[in-house]
Amino acid sequence: MNVAYHLNRLGLEAKPITAIGKDTLGKELVEFLISKNISTDFVLENAQPTGQVVVTLSKSNEASYSIQAPAAWDFIELNKETLIEIAGKEYILIFGSLACRNSINRDTLNRLATKASLKICDINLRSPFYNKDLVHHLFSITDWIKINHEELALITAWYRDDLNTEEKQARFLLNTFPDVDLVLVTRGANGAAYYDRETSCEHTGFKVKVADTVGSGDSFLAMFISKALEGVDPVECLKYSCAMGAVVASHAGATPAFDIDAEINKLLN
Secondary structure, three states: OHHHHHHHHOOOOOOOOEEEEOOHHHHHHHHHHHHOOOOOOOEEEEOOOOOOEEEEEOOOOOEEEEEOOOOHHHOOOOOHHHHHHHHOOOOEEEEOOHHHOOHHHHHHHHHHHOOOOEEEEEOOOOOOOOOHHHHHHHHHOOOEEEEEHHHHHHHHHOOOOOOOOHHHHHHHHHHHOOOOOEEEEEOHHHOEEEEEOOOEEEEOOOOOOOOOOOOHHHHHHHHHHHHHHOOOOHHHHHHHHHHHHHHHHOOOOOOOOOOHHHHHHHHHO
């Protein structure tokens, strides 16, 4: 949802595919999406409670998460008509590991992935809702991987214990999963890196006064997608994406309202 919010603010049409409960929180969530001009076309409703996550901030403003289970979004079942509607258009599919803790969702994701023109996996590991088999499968059906440096080290260590640099780890993923075209690695306050089969680049990030880091990675990804679709080269994509993530981290919450052009340009200049 956070990625969809930022993509829409950047001028792209992004629709979250999710589910809510028949409760007050579900109603509030739909109202929030509508207020932010985000489509609710694929926001389903079922008998489970609307999902809740308790976010705890450390002294350094890093977020940790306690995630309710089960939740309505564990049961995303698209009917045949909706699947046909989605498949009738060219679309990019963005997904992570958390929504796959239920076999119903994994089946829905696999169906959507077969028709997507571009598949982007923002892996977002959330303990205890992941394992090697799940991550391997998700990487095997995706084109782009977005991952943070800690997740990258953890996942590649499942396969080999001699990958002692970020570049070796990223290139291991590129070599292991032949359909993956690029790997984006976020490094928190230290910026991010880009790797494809021929090249790599990095950006050291921007120094800001952090309010909290919730949603920073989501806004980073949204900006990268936006710039990449414009045909911007990876170096510039990374620069703008790091700026976007830094600006969001300087505001409270995952979906802050701010003048994107003004605040991004302020950092870039």
